[in-house]
Amino acid sequence: MKKITISLVSIAWIFSFLFCLFSCADSEPQNASPDFSEEEDAVYEEMLDYSRYFRDMMAMAPALREVPVSALCMLGSHDAFTDKINMDSALDTANQSFLTNADLVELLKGAYVKFAKAQADDVYVQLVSGVRYIDMRVSAIEEEFYNCHTLISDTLRNGLLLLLQFLEENSGEFFIVNIHKYYADDKDMSKLDAYMREVRYNGKNIFDYVRYDRSEKDFSTLTYNDVTENGSKSGVVLFSNASGSCESEHPVFSQFSRYTYMPGPVSIESPKVIAATVKNIPTALAKGTQYLRVCQAQTIPQSDEIWETISSLSLLDKAMEHNDFFLQSESFDEILNAFPIMEFDYTTYNETGFVDGILEKMLQKNLSLVA
Numbered sequence: 132m133k134k135i136t137i138s139l140v141s142i143a144w145i146f147s148f149l150f151c152l153f154s155c156a157d158s159e160p161q162n163a164s165p166d167f168s169e170e171e172d173a174v175y176e177e178m179l180d181y182s183r184y185f186r187d188m189m190a191m192a193p194a195l196r197e198v199p200v201s202a203l204c205m206l207g208s209h210d211a212f213t214d215k216i217n218m219d220s221a222l223d224t225a226n227q228s229f230l231t232n233a234d235l236v237e238l239l240k241g242a243y244v245k246f247a248k249a250q251a252d253d254v255y256v257q258l259v260s261g262v263r264y265i266d267m268r269v270s271a272i273e274e275e276f277y278n279c280h281t282l283i284s285d286t287l288r289n290g291l292l293l294l295l296q297f298l299e300e301n302s303g304e305f306f307i308v309n310i311h312k313y314y315a316d317d318k319d320m321s322k323l324d325a326y327m328r329e330v331r332y333n334g335k336n337i338f339d340y341v342r343y344d345r346s347e348k349d350f351s352t353l354t355y356n357d358v359t360e361n362g363s364k365s366g367v368v369l370f371s372n373a374s375g376s377c378e379s380e381h382p383v384f385s386q387f388s389r390y391t392y393m394p395g396p397v398s399i400e401s402p403k404v405i406a407a408t409v410k411n412i413p414t415a416l417a418k419g420t421q422y423l424r425v426c427q428a429q430t431i432p433q434s435d436e437i438w439e440t441i442s443s444l445s446l447l448d449k450a451m452e453h454n455d456f457f458l459q460s461e462s463f464d465e466i467l468n469a470f471p472i473m474e475f476d477y478t479t480y481n482e483t484g485f486v487d488g489i490l491e492k493m494l495q496k497n498l499s500l501v502a
Contacts, residue, residue, distance in 0.1 A: 181261035186303040194501035196356045199420040204493035207264030207474030209429045210249035212278030215285040223279035225270035225314035245445040247280040249476040255293040260479045261490045263306040271315035295332030298365040305358045305366040340367045351421040393425040399432045401456040415469040426470035450477035454485045
């Protein structure tokens with residue numbers, strides 16, 4: 132019976148992709164970001180500027196400096212490094228599943244692009260726009276590491292350089308990086324660890340911005356002052372769900388499953404996502420500051436929502452509607468109280484005031500922690 136169910140679901144997915152093929156296979160997603168080179172400076176000039184988000188917040192309420200990082204509200208970016216995915220993107224061969232079949236991906240490339248591209252702007256623009264929680268997938272393919280989401284977006288090196296640029300430019304700021312998925316033949320992160328240490332921006336790698344010693348500081352008591360050296364420097368907190376270097380004795384990585392509570396998204400329909408999140412509130416509150424409580428606030432199609440998926444396959448298109456719906460929900464404040472970190476697709480979309488609105492609500496919630 133189980134085999135029959137899986138087969139029917141697989142057939143339904145194929146049918147839905149075939150339905151989309153004729154409308155999207157030969158064109159870029161409607162909201163795909165341009166591959167800017169000459170236009171890059173213009174894009175940066177027009178972006179939102181929340182680069183001083185934590186610095187300004189700590190100036191308003193200095194007592195927040197000693198509040199656990201796990202209690203601070205932050206805007207998160209789901210699959211933060213997928214902005215470079217386009218029709219020329221290669222298949223992520225390290226992630227082996229039914230949906231990563233090479234022939235299927237080639238046949239339905241346009242649909243795959245729309246479903247894989249979760250962000251329209253690069254991670255530097257996202258950070259300047261107020262994002263402080265970075266969700267990422269890393270794949271090891273031959274001798275290189277890539278940021279992927281079924282399709283390859285860009286090398287991990289280029290992504291790390293953008294993170295490092297923001298850190299160098301913004302003393303007093305910090306963000307969290309979560310390697311949510313790591314695809315490789317061997318889950319041991321020793322090679323990835325070495326790779327990340329080799330990527331440097333003006334002489335510094337990502338580990339140079341880790342200001343705390345995990346052997347001396349428990350995560351549940353880690354504060355803004357700990358991760359920024361009392362606000363004098365920028366900092367980063369690193370998480371991973373992979374084995375090897377993320378074990379408890381490692382001085383940098385915190386083991387994902389041990390310190391994080393992140394119930395997964397359950398539907399492509401916004402009301403269902405909100406309802407399911409509300410059900411998880413008691414569990415999240417019980418975790419307290421010992422855990423990083425992350426709400427996966429984005430939508431994601433489930434196997435029983437094939438027909439709804441057909442009409443809203445683009446993650447960017449769906450996010451433009453869903454993000455504002457989530458923010459305006461009557462349950463938003465209750466959810467934010469339980470899940471200080473909320474991650475979304477298309478985190479820089481502000482035409483409806485989403486970014487301004489959610490950052491203001493998060494600011495007020497953080498200030499209330501020490502009121």
